[in-house]
Amino acid sequence: MASNFWTSTHYKELKDPEEINVVHPLDAQRGISVEDFRLIKLHMSNYISKLAQHIKIRQRVVATAVTYMRRVYTRKSLTEYEPRLVAPTCLYLACKAEESVVHAKILVFYIRKLYADEKFRYEIKDILEMEMKILEALEFYLVVFHPYRSLPEYLQDSGLNDTSMTHLTWGLVNDTYRMDLILTHPPYLITLACIYIASVYKEKDIKTWFEELSVDMNIVKNIAMEILDFYENHRMFTEERVHAAFNKLATSP
Amino acid sequence: MAAADLGMLNLEEAPPVSGSRSVDCFEKLEQIGEGTYGQVYMAKENKTGEIVALKKIRMDNEREGFPITAIREIKILKKLHHENVIHLKEIVTSPDTTRMDLLKACGFVTIFVDDNKYKGGIYMVFEYMDHDLTGLADRPGLRFTVPQIKCYMKQLLTGLHYCHVNQVLHRDIKGSNLLIDNEGNLKLADFGLARSYSNDHTGNLTNRVITLWYRPPELLLGATKYGPAIDMWSVGCIFAELLNGKPILPGKTESEQLNKIYELCGSPDENNWPGVSKMPWFNQMKSTRPLKRRVREMYRHFDRHALELLEKMLVLDPSQRISAKDALDAEYFWTDPLPCDPKSLPTYESSHEFQTKKKRQQMRHNEEAAKKQKLQHPPQQHSRLPPQQHGGGQSHAAAHWPSGPNHPMNNAPPPPLPAGGPSGHHYYQKQRGGGAPGPNRYPPSGNQSGGYNNQSRGGSYSSGGPYPPQGRGGAPYGAGPRGPSSGYGVGPPNYSQGGGGQYGGSGRGQNPSGSARNQQYGWQP
Known part of the structure; x- marks a missing residue:
């Protein structure tokens, strides 16, 4: 690579x-x-x-x-x-x-x-x-480097490369683009955060795999928290609020 | 892909420069490349006094906005940092570029904006290089030494290996795209046709790349999945050209190119190239009779190690062709005489200095004289013959083409005219007229034994005589796609403008397929 x-x-x-x-x-x-x-x-x-x-x-x-x-x-x-x-x-x-x-x-x-x-x-x-x-x-x-690139490799390495896991993580990565994560974190850490969330969600224990990576797990967890926060707040992002924001933009000061 | 050596992988991207500067930060000194589709200028940065090359990205006739070829080149060059790859320093714009160029792009401003007066544009800023390999090789009276050839080849392979490790195919390796500075450094330039590739790439790539003379057989047979081996074929052609004193496979059409390859390397079959019969155009392009490989025979005068390496480069089957990495390990580079240190190479007068202007004026002058000459003698002469032919003698030629101050007379007797002379000459005059540096590339002192078969090259008359500074076409600067050191690649931003010499090569190895191909590939994957 x-x-x-x-x-x-x-x-x-x-x-x-x-x-x-x-x-x-x-x-x-x-x-x-x-x-x-x-x-x-x-x-x-x-x-x-x-x-x-x-x-x-x-x-x-x-x-x-x-x-x-x-x-x-x-x-x-x-x-x-x-x-x-x-x-x-x-x-x-x-x-x-x-x-x-x-x-x-x-x-x-x-x-x-x-x-x-x-x-x-x-x-x-x-x-x-x-x-x-x-x-x-x-x-x-x-x-632009994307988290997608390292995803298959990581999944295979961690032994989580079954279809449902792949789909879930892939979807999670897609959703990270609704945030500014790509501007704030290195792509491979975003990948790991998505795998982390998916593994917790699917109740797969890959703790040892994560530990063996020489990665600061605190950062991974922080990213994961950001992603989870986003999902939690997602309902609040209504069309009305978007309209209201655009309306502000349209009015001259 | 061979495992990359430490330090070969480019792990860094170029940091973004802070804000695109204006082109006004530079003072344009001289145009060093020119074409219908773009220009390269030699320029001086006002603040530092540093000399750079500015390559303009032309936007007119562009219906799809910023040309994808420029995007490729920028993306790739920002990724590559190596001493044998040209360095893209930054990108500058001229303030009112955007609107004007876009208006032009949309076809609104075509008539009333005079291109010469209009300075707007987007420029890529490169380090300035004094020569390109073709221009240097064409220098009158200049002969490369063996250590020098080894030195250039080694640098070429090192740079190419770096590209390949970083999964970039150059796709237009030829002499005029290999820039050389006065410290003997060689750098790959003009990444306008380059592409990133991956080994698992499922998409098809266009086979309409690489200047014809340097195009490998697999592309000529229609391959759309290919890899680094394509560049290695081109390297083989250049290598042989350096040793041989002239291009080895100067085909005029794709089928003629393939025939020349067959004549040299034998005709491909399932034995020497498994799978070749399934190539898209294999049946149309088959050789009429089985031909034997004759590389060894043709170039028996090369030294043993050189021939050995060349044999491995000019392999028909791309999967058996030597890689850049393995080529660097070849005996050739590790036996006496060893490649010299670039710094030990002699420095040559830059092609863009004051003298060039003089030469250019002289050229124009001579061109006019030549025209007159032509007019005066039309009936006696084959109308297609270049004026130098007239009279056939060296002295006569000398009268027409006074040699410039930088072109010392060579007193060696002229080699005999080739039997088929006229037609050969005509071909170059007509078709290579562009920016070709002169008929006198590879002076006779180099490789007299080198099997001068000037029939195909058509330049022999001048190789022995005085070296006329004027190019083959008489007007290399005005008409040609590029000036002498042109490897910055003024390639067309989009490939929609027709005409020859698209690649911006100094008129070398023109692409006969003309505009059709150009339309084809800009937008192919």
């Missing part, structure tokens, strides 16, 4: 959650709270997945697209970078970066299908223009 998360600069690039949860001053002026910020990113992550399902784009591309979007918003404001345009554009860019090219016109077709609102029915030129802005915002930093 060409990459090793222990020593990569991906590791160094990781941010503290506090850094991620900073609302851009421009957005703050419009009354966007940290919670709103999180909600909008969650909503747009879901939107990217939905869009990708329609176009039949594989999960890894979705994961990259969501990561791009989340990276963009560590630097740029929601106000200047309209999320409903940024999200599909990140998907478009991720398709190229992950070698699963989707033509802009196909993307635009599905955006129109999914978004009833006339205002957000973007056209090809909007996507292409935003693509350049995103590339700059990302500083052309396009490589």
Whole structure:
């Protein structure tokens, strides 16, 4: 394998959650709270997945697209970078970066299908223009390491590679993209946290396996707690609240 | 994949630079590569005075936004850090790029924006390299020594091994993409066609890659699943070219290329290449009669170890072809004379210095003269013959093509003209005219014994005579896809523009398949 998360600069690039949860001053002026910020990113992550399902784009591309979007918003404001345009554009860019090219016109077709609102029915030129802005915002930093990569290896090594376990962990990893975990933790630790949750859930004892890994289990457990918190709070993320957040964004200060 | 040595694995990604800087941080000094699809500039960073190469990513005619080829190149180059791989320092933009280029991309601004006046764009900033291998080899009066060839080959293989270990296929290995600095360092450049691959890759890859002359048989037979062996074939071709003094397999079409390969390496069958008969295009491209392998015979004048290594590189069956790692272990690199230290190599005058401008002017001048000449003598001459042919003599040629100050006269007698001369010449004049550095690559002093079979190369008349600084086409700078040291790869950002010399090679090994292929592959997996 060409990459090793222990020593990569991906590791160094990781941010503290506090850094991620900073609302851009421009957005703050419009009354966007940290919670709103999180909600909008969650909503747009879901939107990217939905869009990708329609176009039949594989999960890894979705994961990259969501990561791009989340990276963009560590630097740029929601106000200047309209999320409903940024999200599909990140998907478009991720398709190229992950070698699963989707033509802009196909993307635009599905955006129109999914978004009833006339205002957000973007056209090809909007996507292409935003693509350049995103590339700059990302500083052309396009490589993303995903937790998926180490997942099969870990599962096999721990002897938990039966189908149900694989499905469960895979699903858990998918869900981590609804949070900012990919920006705050090294991917392999996210994988381990998902395996940890799955093993507890399925009542499989792999304690010794975890102990043999030279990994700080406290971090793994912290990530696992974050994921569990997310699931617990998931019900609170209602459509109404998302709408309310977007409405704030739409009002000029 | 062979296990990676310690230190070969790239465990780091490039840290993101803080904010894309503006191209205004650099002062463009000179254009060192040029084409219809992009430019490479030599530039100076204002703050540090450091000399860099700026490669522009052209966006016009691009209907799918930022070109995927540029994305590949950026992703790959950010991943690779090795002394034998060109270093992408950063990416800079010009302030009003975005809008303008996109408007252009959308076809709104095509007529009223003059490209020369419009400076906008996205640029990749590379370390500056003085030469490329082709340009250097073409230098008049220059002959590589054996330790020098070993030194370059070793660096080429080391860089390539690093790419392969990091699961990157270069897919366009050729002389003009191997850049050389004045410290003798060789670096792989132009990753515009490169791809990441994995051993378990189930997806198909396009076989429309690698400049024809360096393209391996499996691609010519339609393989869509392939690996590092494709690059090793190209290395073999370059190796033989360095020793032989001229390209060894200069095919004009894909089928001719394959025939040349068969003539040299024998025709493939189930014995020497198990599974070959199941290759997609095997039946159309079969050789008409069984041919014997003649590598040993053709290159018997090479030294024993060189020939041994070459034999292992030019193996038809990709699965039996030597890997970069194993090639580095070859006897060739460990027997006397040993590869020299890059630093001990002589330094050569850069191709981009002040002199180049002079040469260029002279070239234009000569070009005009040549045109006039042509006009004056149309009936007497085969209309396709290059003007140098006229009169057939060295002195005559000298009159037309005064040698530049950097091109010392060589007093060696000219080798005899090849029997089939004219047609051969014509071919190069017409088709390789682009940015080719000159008809005089591999001067006669190098390898007189080297089986000069100039029929296919068509350059013999000039190899003995004075070295005309002007390129084959008479106007290498203006018309050619690239200038002399062009391996930064001004490859087309998208492959939708037709025309020859797509790869931005200095007109070498042009791709006859032309625009059709280019349209094909940009978007293939």
